Structure formats: C-alpha cells, structure tokens
Amino acid sequence: MSTDTLTERPARSTLFDGLSRYIPIGATVALLVVMYLVGTGNYRNFGEPQVVANLFVNNAALLIIAVGMTFVILSGGIDLSVGSVMAFSAMSCAWLTVEAGIPAETAVAMVLVLGTVSGAATGAVIHYFNVQPFIATLAGLFLYRGLTLQISDRDVAIRDNAFFDWGMERTEFGNVRDGGFSLPNIVFIAGAVVLIAFVVLHYTRFGRGVYAVGGSEQSALLMGLPVARTKVGVYAVSGFCAALGGVVAAFSTKSADPLGGLGLELDAIAAVVVGGALLTGGAGFVLGTVAGVMVMGMLSTIISFDGRFSSWWARIIVGILLLAFILLQRVLARSGEKRKT
Amino acid sequence: MSDEPIVQMTGITKDFTGVRALDGVDFTLRPGEIHAVMGENGAGKSTLIKVLTGVHTPDAGQIRLDGRPVRFNSPKAAQAGGISTVYQEVNLTENLSVAENLFAGREPRLGPFINFRAMRRRARALLEDIGIDLNVAAPLGSYSIAMQQLVAIARAVDIKAKVLILDEPTSSLDRDEVAVLLRVMRRLAENGTAMVFISHFLDQVYEISDRMTVLRNGTLVGEWESAALPESDLIGHMLGREAATLEQIERQAGEHKPDRGEPIVSAKGLGRKGSIAPYDLEVHAGEVVGLAGLLGSGRTETVRLIAGADRHDSGTLAFEGKSVGSHNPRTAALRGIAFCPENRKTEGLVGDLTVAENMILAMQASKGWARTVPPAQRSRLVAEFIEKLDIRPANPDLPVKNLSGGNQQKVLLARWMLIEPKLLILDEPTRGIDVGAKADIQRLVTELSGDGMAVLFVSAELDEVTRLSDRIAVLRDRELIATLETEADMTSEKIVDTIVAKGGDQ
Structure with a gap:
C-alpha cells in the first residue's frame, strides 16, 4: 500500500469504543428486566402496569435530580448540595405560598430561578477559584439545609391550593381496574426533564462540551471550547433540577419537610453510576440514569411486595450494585488500556 | 516569500516564579513559510509558542499579527485570530468521536442542534483531503496515538488558520505517518499558511523548513535560511558549546569490556501472556544491555517484568543468583533494581x-x-x-x-x-529531549556501568543503542529474537538486518 492514504480501523474493546461503551448501560437494563421477571414470577399483581407506573410516580423527584447530577458527573464534577437545595426549595415554595401569601406560580418560578442562580454561583466558585467540586458543593449541602431549618423546623402543609393540587392530578391510560394505569402530572414533568436533557446532551454544543470537558478539561481548553461556561452551566443545570425536584416533592406530599431529601444527593449519585456513567467524567448517558433510578425503585418495590425483608435491604443491595458497577467499569477501562500499550 | 511578515514578535520577555524563560526574544514569520524554532529543552521554545498562542501572556514585548498589535489572553482568542496549534501531546478528547473532535466548538448546526450527518460528511472530506481514512463516527480513543495526532492536525488545518504551530508533532509518529504529515505541511505552505515547526529530529527540520530561529537559555541566537546553515553549525548554535561529546562516548563504550561472572539479574523463560513471549536475558555487573526493536515490539514489556512493574506468568527470575519470589516495584527497589519508566x-x-x-x-x-x-x-x-x-x-x-x-x-x-542500585533500568530515557541532555544522559550511563552498575537500556534510536551497549537484545513482534554481542564493527544496520531476517523466516 502506498503512503498516500493511511487507513486505520478502530481497535476494539476500549471503554469509549463502539459497543463496549454500552456495556454498563446494557448491564443495567438487563438487571432491570431480570428484576421485573423475578417480581412478576413471585408476586401476584406485580405485573400490573400501575406497579411500573408507580416507579416513576414515587421517584419523580429523584429522577429529576439525578438528571441534573448526570450533567455534573459527565463533566467530571460532583454535586453534594442537591438534597439540601431540594429541601430548601420545597420549604421556600411552601412558606412563600402559605405564610407570605405569594401566588404559588410566582413562588415556584422564584424558587427555580434561585436554584439555577445558586447552582451557577457554585459552578463559578469551582471554576474560577479552582475549588474541588466536592468541597464547594459540601458547603452548599450545609448552607441550604441550615437555611431550610431556619425558615421552619417543622413540616409546612400546603392546603387547598389549586396550583399544588394540579401536580398530582392524574391522567388515565386505559381503565385502571382493567390493565390500564394513571400518571400524575409530576411524572410528565420528570419525563420532560429527561427528554430535554437527552436532546441537550447529545445534540447541542453545550451538551457535547460537557462530554469534552469530562473527557479532558485541559484538551477542551486548548481546543478553544468554552470550558468556563460549560462548567458553570452544568452546576446551574443541577441547581435547577434540584429546585425543580423540591417543587415536585412539594407537589406530591402537599407539604414541605425541613429534613426532606436528606442523603438524596447520594441516591442521585448512585443512580447515575449504576446507570453506567464514569465518575471521572466523559462517559455515560442520561437514559442510563433513568435506568439507574428504575433499578433502585424496583428494588424497593420488590422488597415491599415480598414483605419478609426490612426496607433497609434495598440500601444493602444498592451498595452491592454500586460496587459491582464500579468494578465493571474498572475492568472495561483496564482492557482498553492493555490494548493501547 | 519575504513579503510583509504575518507574525512579528519583538522583545518578548516572560518570567516564571523567578526563572526568566524568555528574555527579549524576537521572532518573525512570513506567509507560506515553514519556520523551525530550534533549541535545547529549556531554551524557551515552548514558552515562545505559548506566548504566541495565548496560553501565557508576555511580561514585556509586542506581538503583531498582519501588522496590527495583538494581545491574546486565551487559546480561544488566538484561534479566533487565526493561530492554531498542534501540541506534542494529543490535546483532543478520547471519549468523543473523530468527527466531533474535528469540529468541537464549531459544529455545523440546524437551528440549535448539531447536524451530525453534515458533520460526519465534512469530517470525511477533511480527512480525505490530508490523506487519511478513518471511521469518523468511532471514538477517537479507539485509534492509535499517531492517528490521533493526525486528527489534531486536520482540526487545526480546518480552522482556516493563517498560522499553524506544530509543537513536536512527529515525536509519536512512525516513518510513514511522518511522511504524510510532511506532505500535508507542504501542501498547506503552498496555499499560503505560515507554519512554526518544532522538532528534535534534525533530518525532518532540514527536510521541511525554509528558515530557522535558534534560541538558547531564553535568548535569541539568530535566524537563518535553513539551506544556508550546516547541521554542525546549527548544533553549535543550539548548544553554545563544542558538540563533540557524542563521539567521545562512542570510544569509551568500545574500550570498556566488563568481566562476566555471576549475572546481576537472570531471566529464564520469563514471559507474560499477551504482552511478551518467554525470553532469556542476563545482565552482568558493569554491563550495558540494550533493547532494540520497533515501537510495539515488546521492549517496554520486557523490562517491566524484570522491574516488577508487571507480573510474569511464566519462567523464573533470579537476582544475584537467588531466585526471586514475590516481585513488585517495592521489593525490586529493596533488591537494588531501579526502574525509570518511559512516561516520566x-x-x-x-x-x-x-x-x-x-x-x-x-x-x-x-x-x-x-x-x-x-x-x-x-x-x-x-x-x-x-x-x-x-x-x-x-x-x-x-x-x-x-x-x-x-x-x-x-x-x-x-x-x-x-x-546506588545494582541494576538500573532505563526505558527511553532520551526520548523527546534535546541533544545536550541526551549527551549528558548517555555519558552518565557509560560512567555508571564503568563503576560496576548493570544497566538495561531501552531506546528507539538504534544508533544510541549501538553506541552504548555491550550486548543488544533484539525484539520483534513481542518476542526476543536475538542477542547480539557488540563488537567494534557493530552498526545499526546489523540490528535492522536481524529484525528483517527474522521477519522473513516466518
């Protein structure tokens, strides 16, 4: 062959390569299917569509927050403040509506703007002052939890508010008594968030920039990509999602709990990792995160259907799953490295 | 070719925490010329380039682009001004596809969305233009470093750069790939792109460059037409001292004959599946054993087993006559094995x-x-x-x-x-470093072995291996194919012959 054209076929089996980058998400989906089959095989009524629909209903807030977390983790960062931000925004909504008498729509809009701006501020601190994301967002974790308890250290109930009632209004698909199911509006909100996140991550410059920064921040900078805007952006997205998660939580319980969302940041991180994203950034899918949230929800469902185990078993199994997925990623990454040397 | 300069840098000075990296350096680049910036490591080449590309801002001096004074404070600003750079290490992201890497930050769009089809089409056309054929939808990380480098160049080329800076682009490329790169450079020069070329390979510099600027210790030595500057003068300018050191080492190695005896390290049937076939190798005190072979022939893998950096799965390893049990970098260091890895x-x-x-x-x-x-x-x-x-x-x-x-x-x-190790393992100690430091390190290896240290020396440069080694182990396709004694008439051609001959056997 002449030297006029150099041809090279991509080598197989790197973590980033063709098929193998779908291995983690494939494993998650397979796990989901197995769990569903185990459930339907062992428990009566498990196979009803409403059971699956309830996975989304019960985990709508977590799903929204995990989507925001996906942006941050893809960029190579971490956001520990989301649980507190969620509680803060739920509490702010309730307080503004109930105590301050502000219209619920306005209160929700204010809370969402606040969440976005505070997320962007965190991102700016991380980028411009070169602070570890872990530390910067840990500060947020304490700050917003403290602020929440400052507003009220007791539950604030939201009664007889048309806007908040709207959140749990259900749309029926088929006859619920006969193989149909119904979904409240919060599930559609979560669905919209997932859809928008998917399009943004895969089809916009900002989204591809998130992957590039997560792959190598140094390279992204030298390629002339807007690294600062991207990093600030992912924390703004996460802040917005956390605030929206708080609103959704307020919708579903018609109240705000000052200790709500305690430890939720860790659930969100677990869902993202089980969904196949690399904690070091640059690899993963938002649909994987959806699968990750579903796995965690399905676990709790199976345990509650069974009734013999305490609900803490869900945590134990999530711990084991996390470990398994991290090991899987290492094995894949190592086989990729081996090929290269 | 000497119309209005496209880049004119005057009196550039840059300090780093007390070290003056550049001191009043001038640099002129004319349209359509390939201009080599030469100098030892630490001479200030990289700093000069980083000032021009906006990574560093100069403490003093002026940059004019097309006659207008400019000041770049980020690589993005320099890119917008028409200055693109290809760095020594590939600065692309392995997790994105080839096409995305080519167009990152300037993707073709439909409304707010990236038009992937158009992007892939343009990527294919762009790569075809410079003579490479890849699956542009595959992740960049699935290609070799060399190919990634060419993709980086394709990206820089496509940014419609007026000025293209190539900082050691050839250090990880093989000969064919270098040929492609140089061909691409010539084509770009014909189209009027001015290029700054930095390379340690003097033959490439002479082959491609029109002009040279030589720096030494952060100051400008001078600018010459490449054709009018003999290589020996160039080295003299770069080193600023008599460059006869290399020849001296050759003579020392020839005279020096170690007495064999108990080997310091002795490998019998040592191997690791998928990395290196079982091999026998002995190194005696005061002996330099060179490992020669092409890139990927298993040189590094061979020494990593002896250094304990990788675990062997067959054969035995004895150190000073005693069989070695548990072997990892720490126990190796305790035994007196020192390992300088390739990637410092x-x-x-x-x-x-x-x-x-x-x-x-x-x-x-x-x-x-x-x-x-x-x-x-x-x-x-x-x-x-x-x-x-x-x-x-x-x-x-x-x-x-x-x-x-x-x-x-x-x-x-x-x-x-x-x-004070008994066995020193050096994996490519002279890769990517300048002539002066290279000579220093080579001299050191000779001295150390003279003092009775055993040295295992890996190098891609056959001349270097030939010059320094008492014995040469030749590798091909992850197999040790021959061990040659270095006699007075040893030449790098003999090593090449050995590699080629064994290839023909199969």
Whole structure:
C-alpha cells in the first residue's frame, strides 16, 4: 500500500469504543428486566402496569435530580448540595405560598430561578477559584439545609391550593381496574426533564462540551471550547433540577419537610453510576440514569411486595450494585488500556 | 516569500516564579513559510509558542499579527485570530468521536442542534483531503496515538488558520505517518499558511523548513535560511558549546569490556501472556544491555517484568543468583533494581514537589519513613547531583514541573542514583529531549556501568543503542529474537538486518 492514504480501523474493546461503551448501560437494563421477571414470577399483581407506573410516580423527584447530577458527573464534577437545595426549595415554595401569601406560580418560578442562580454561583466558585467540586458543593449541602431549618423546623402543609393540587392530578391510560394505569402530572414533568436533557446532551454544543470537558478539561481548553461556561452551566443545570425536584416533592406530599431529601444527593449519585456513567467524567448517558433510578425503585418495590425483608435491604443491595458497577467499569477501562500499550 | 511578515514578535520577555524563560526574544514569520524554532529543552521554545498562542501572556514585548498589535489572553482568542496549534501531546478528547473532535466548538448546526450527518460528511472530506481514512463516527480513543495526532492536525488545518504551530508533532509518529504529515505541511505552505515547526529530529527540520530561529537559555541566537546553515553549525548554535561529546562516548563504550561472572539479574523463560513471549536475558555487573526493536515490539514489556512493574506468568527470575519470589516495584527497589519508566510525567515524577524532594523520594522510601535524611546530608547530596547531571536551572527548590523534559529526566535519574542500585533500568530515557541532555544522559550511563552498575537500556534510536551497549537484545513482534554481542564493527544496520531476517523466516 502506498503512503498516500493511511487507513486505520478502530481497535476494539476500549471503554469509549463502539459497543463496549454500552456495556454498563446494557448491564443495567438487563438487571432491570431480570428484576421485573423475578417480581412478576413471585408476586401476584406485580405485573400490573400501575406497579411500573408507580416507579416513576414515587421517584419523580429523584429522577429529576439525578438528571441534573448526570450533567455534573459527565463533566467530571460532583454535586453534594442537591438534597439540601431540594429541601430548601420545597420549604421556600411552601412558606412563600402559605405564610407570605405569594401566588404559588410566582413562588415556584422564584424558587427555580434561585436554584439555577445558586447552582451557577457554585459552578463559578469551582471554576474560577479552582475549588474541588466536592468541597464547594459540601458547603452548599450545609448552607441550604441550615437555611431550610431556619425558615421552619417543622413540616409546612400546603392546603387547598389549586396550583399544588394540579401536580398530582392524574391522567388515565386505559381503565385502571382493567390493565390500564394513571400518571400524575409530576411524572410528565420528570419525563420532560429527561427528554430535554437527552436532546441537550447529545445534540447541542453545550451538551457535547460537557462530554469534552469530562473527557479532558485541559484538551477542551486548548481546543478553544468554552470550558468556563460549560462548567458553570452544568452546576446551574443541577441547581435547577434540584429546585425543580423540591417543587415536585412539594407537589406530591402537599407539604414541605425541613429534613426532606436528606442523603438524596447520594441516591442521585448512585443512580447515575449504576446507570453506567464514569465518575471521572466523559462517559455515560442520561437514559442510563433513568435506568439507574428504575433499578433502585424496583428494588424497593420488590422488597415491599415480598414483605419478609426490612426496607433497609434495598440500601444493602444498592451498595452491592454500586460496587459491582464500579468494578465493571474498572475492568472495561483496564482492557482498553492493555490494548493501547 | 519575504513579503510583509504575518507574525512579528519583538522583545518578548516572560518570567516564571523567578526563572526568566524568555528574555527579549524576537521572532518573525512570513506567509507560506515553514519556520523551525530550534533549541535545547529549556531554551524557551515552548514558552515562545505559548506566548504566541495565548496560553501565557508576555511580561514585556509586542506581538503583531498582519501588522496590527495583538494581545491574546486565551487559546480561544488566538484561534479566533487565526493561530492554531498542534501540541506534542494529543490535546483532543478520547471519549468523543473523530468527527466531533474535528469540529468541537464549531459544529455545523440546524437551528440549535448539531447536524451530525453534515458533520460526519465534512469530517470525511477533511480527512480525505490530508490523506487519511478513518471511521469518523468511532471514538477517537479507539485509534492509535499517531492517528490521533493526525486528527489534531486536520482540526487545526480546518480552522482556516493563517498560522499553524506544530509543537513536536512527529515525536509519536512512525516513518510513514511522518511522511504524510510532511506532505500535508507542504501542501498547506503552498496555499499560503505560515507554519512554526518544532522538532528534535534534525533530518525532518532540514527536510521541511525554509528558515530557522535558534534560541538558547531564553535568548535569541539568530535566524537563518535553513539551506544556508550546516547541521554542525546549527548544533553549535543550539548548544553554545563544542558538540563533540557524542563521539567521545562512542570510544569509551568500545574500550570498556566488563568481566562476566555471576549475572546481576537472570531471566529464564520469563514471559507474560499477551504482552511478551518467554525470553532469556542476563545482565552482568558493569554491563550495558540494550533493547532494540520497533515501537510495539515488546521492549517496554520486557523490562517491566524484570522491574516488577508487571507480573510474569511464566519462567523464573533470579537476582544475584537467588531466585526471586514475590516481585513488585517495592521489593525490586529493596533488591537494588531501579526502574525509570518511559512516561516520566505520569509514572515517575511528582510535578508539584521540588527538585530536591523528587530526588530524595526513593532514598527515603528505602530507609523507611521513620529515619529521615538529615537536612544537611540531603542538601549536600542534591547539590552534588544537580552539578553532576548539569540540571538547569540549578535550583533545588523549584517545583519539578517547571523544568524542561530533559532536566526532568535527569532529576529522575538522580533519584535512582541516590540509592546506588545494582541494576538500573532505563526505558527511553532520551526520548523527546534535546541533544545536550541526551549527551549528558548517555555519558552518565557509560560512567555508571564503568563503576560496576548493570544497566538495561531501552531506546528507539538504534544508533544510541549501538553506541552504548555491550550486548543488544533484539525484539520483534513481542518476542526476543536475538542477542547480539557488540563488537567494534557493530552498526545499526546489523540490528535492522536481524529484525528483517527474522521477519522473513516466518
């Protein structure tokens, strides 16, 4: 062959390569299917569509927050403040509506703007002052939890508010008594968030920039990509999602709990990792995160259907799953490295 | 070719925490010319380039682009001004596809969305243009480093750069790939792109460049037409001292005949599946054994087994006649095996620690954490080695990341010399470093073996292996195919013949 054209076929089996980058998400989906089959095989009524629909209903807030977390983790960062931000925004909504008498729509809009701006501020601190994301967002974790308890250290109930009632209004698909199911509006909100996140991550410059920064921040900078805007952006997205998660939580319980969302940041991180994203950034899918949230929800469902185990078993199994997925990623990454040397 | 200069840098000065990296340097680039910037490591080439590309802002001096004064404070700003750079290390992201890497930040769009089909089509056309054929939808990380480098160049080319800077683009490419690159450069020059070319390979520089600017110790030595500057003069300008060192080493190695006897290290049928076929190898005290072979032939894998960096799954390894049981880098170091890995940045040095701290690391580790090295002894040892190895700048308190590649390599060598190993393993110690540092390191290897140290020496440069080694192990396709005694008439051609002949056998 002449030297006029150099041809090279991509080598197989790197973590980033063709098929193998779908291995983690494939494993998650397979796990989901197995769990569903185990459930339907062992428990009566498990196979009803409403059971699956309830996975989304019960985990709508977590799903929204995990989507925001996906942006941050893809960029190579971490956001520990989301649980507190969620509680803060739920509490702010309730307080503004109930105590301050502000219209619920306005209160929700204010809370969402606040969440976005505070997320962007965190991102700016991380980028411009070169602070570890872990530390910067840990500060947020304490700050917003403290602020929440400052507003009220007791539950604030939201009664007889048309806007908040709207959140749990259900749309029926088929006859619920006969193989149909119904979904409240919060599930559609979560669905919209997932859809928008998917399009943004895969089809916009900002989204591809998130992957590039997560792959190598140094390279992204030298390629002339807007690294600062991207990093600030992912924390703004996460802040917005956390605030929206708080609103959704307020919708579903018609109240705000000052200790709500305690430890939720860790659930969100677990869902993202089980969904196949690399904690070091640059690899993963938002649909994987959806699968990750579903796995965690399905676990709790199976345990509650069974009734013999305490609900803490869900945590134990999530711990084991996390470990398994991290090991899987290492094995894949190592086989990729081996090929290269 | 000498119309209005496209880039004119005058009186550029840049300081880094007390080190003057550039001192009043002038540089002129004309349209359509390929201009080589030459100098030893630490001469200021990289800094000059980084000032031009907006990574660093100069402390003094002026840059004119197309006659207008400019000041770039980020690579993005320089790119917008028409200055693109291809760096020594591939600065693309492996997790994105080839096409995305080519167009990152300037993707073709439909409304707010990226038009992937158009992007892939343009990527294919672009790569075809410069003569490479890849699956543009595959992740960049699935291709070899060489191919990634060419993709980086394609990207820079497509940014419609008026000025293209190539900083050591050929250091990880093989001959065919270099040919493609040089062809692409010529084509670009014909189209009027001005290029700055930095390379340690003098033959490539002479083949491609129209003009040369030589720097030394952060100052300008001068600018010459390449055709009018003989190679010996160029080396003289770069080193600023008589460059006869290399020839001296050759004679020393020839005269020096070690007495064999008990081997320091002896490998029998040592191998690791998928990495290197079982091999036999002995190294005696005072002997330099070179490992020669093409890139990917298993040179590094061979020494990694002996160094304990990888675990062997067949054969035995004996050290000073005693069979070795558990073998890892720590037990190896305790036995007196020192290993300088190929990738000094990620596997050897701790960038944020100072020169002195990096040097003392292995010695401290071998003594245990409880017995510290007294400060006085420490500074005496460090000063001694800085002088002995001619490490520049001679400041033990400077973070090692601020040193040039050649000097970093010397720090790494000093670290292992401090523990006075019985076997020193050097994996590509002279790769990517300048002629002067190369000569220093080669001289050092000869001296150490003269003092009775056994040395295992890996190098891609056959001339270097031939010059330094008492015996040469030749590798091909992850197999040790021959061990040659170095006689007076040993030449690199003989090694090549051995590699080619064994290839023909199969």
